[in-house]
Amino acid sequence: MKGRPVDLDLRTLATFVKVSELRSFGRAAQALGITQSGVSNAIKRLEAQLGTALLLRTTRSVSLTVDGEAFFHRCRQVLADLADARQVLTGARTQPTGILRVSLPVSFGRLKIVPLLGAFQARYPRVELAVGITDRFVDLVGEGVDVAIRFGALEDSSLIARPLLKARRRIVAAPAYLARHGRPAVPADLERHNCLPLTYHETGRRRRWTLGPAAGQATFTPRGSMAFNDGQALYTAVKAGFGVGQMHGYFVDEDIAAGSLVALLDAFEPEPDGVSIVYPQSRHLSPKVRVFVDFVLGAFKRSSSAPAALRAG
Numbered sequence: 001m002k003g004r005p006v007d008l009d010l011r012t013l014a015t016f017v018k019v020s021e022l023r024s025f026g027r028a029a030q031a032l033g034i035t036q037s038g039v040s041n042a043i044k045r046l047e048a049q050l051g052t053a054l055l056l057r058t059t060r061s062v063s064l065t066v067d068g069e070a071f072f073h074r075c076r077q078v079l080a081d082l083a084d085a086r087q088v089l090t091g092a093r094t095q096p097t098g099i100l101r102v103s104l105p106v107s108f109g110r111l112k113i114v115p116l117l118g119a120f121q122a123r124y125p126r127v128e129l130a131v132g133i134t135d136r137f138v139d140l141v142g143e144g145v146d147v148a149i150r151f152g153a154l155e156d157s158s159l160i161a162r163p164l165l166k167a168r169r170r171i172v173a174a175p176a177y178l179a180r181h182g183r184p185a186v187p188a189d190l191e192r193h194n195c196l197p198l199t200y201h202e203t204g205r206r207r208r209w210t211l212g213p214a215a216g217q218a219t220f221t222p223r224g225s226m227a228f229n230d231g232q233a234l235y236t237a238v239k240a241g242f243g244v245g246q247m248h249g250y251f252v253d254e255d256i257a258a259g260s261l262v263a264l265l266d267a268f269e270p271e272p273d274g275v276s277i278v279y280p281q282s283r284h285l286s287p288k289v290r291v292f293v294d295f296v297l298g299a300f301k302r303s304s305s306a307p308a309a310l311r312a313g
Helices: 010-022 025-032 036-050 066-089 106-123 175-181 187-192 231-239 249-258 287-305 308-312
Strands: 055-057 062-064 098-104 127-133 147-151 159-167 169-173 245-248 262-264 273-280
Touching: 010 025, 010 036, 010 066, 025 036, 062 066, 066 098, 066 287, 098 106, 098 287, 106 127, 106 147, 106 231, 106 249, 106 287, 127 287, 147 159, 147 287, 159 287, 169 175, 169 249, 231 245, 231 249, 245 249, 249 262, 273 287
Parallel strands: 098 127, 098 147
Antiparallel strands: 055 062, 147 273, 159 273, 169 245, 169 262
């Protein structure tokens, strides 16, 4: 895609984006209300203008080339920016519209964000949510994502971060497990317990447990009879009494309060992890991004100020 600048038609770009999203010329034509030959001709003109293939076509499927993948994310972002600019100029900020692309970490997203989405859409019915659930690092700008939830310090200066909460990391076990094996009093006691690790999806490597100032900021490699690459599965195993686990408080706080899990070694608890809702600086005026961020922040503020018994319910 090198050479002199090319003037591109927005309607053609929208056609390319729709084909890329649906992976089908026929479905794209139906969604856009035009003929399939019209879609095909638009893509051919676009590829000729750019001097590169964007789509790989077979009798059964359509896929993106490497150039097509990069071009698709940029085009989708350009079209989203134009739609947002139109809303701002026409005074439609009170009724945000369009697709909002949200990236969520697996466990936190499922437990804490997804349950909020129904209330959000009831308030903003013209916003369509496209939610991606993944623990991999997502390049918001490069992948055309509007909003994400991130743990830890923000290193990307192109993003704006709004703090949601501090997530404690707690070592816990079920009462039945402790009745059989005893309760660890100091970190060294963990060596004789069945400590169930959480593993990284990409490598299968065990995640080390972090211990706090009382332990000299030490780490511990858990070793046990089971290992899991999913936080919900680890939580289920620990609650069933299979072993000891270290998990974020949003998994276990209510169980600790109810007595179905027991907190261990609280004196050695590490500093909590910051959790933030983040979005690209280029999206800060987007009505749909603004209302989603404000909605999530408000929900967490209400949750943190509610009495413990109410939060548990």
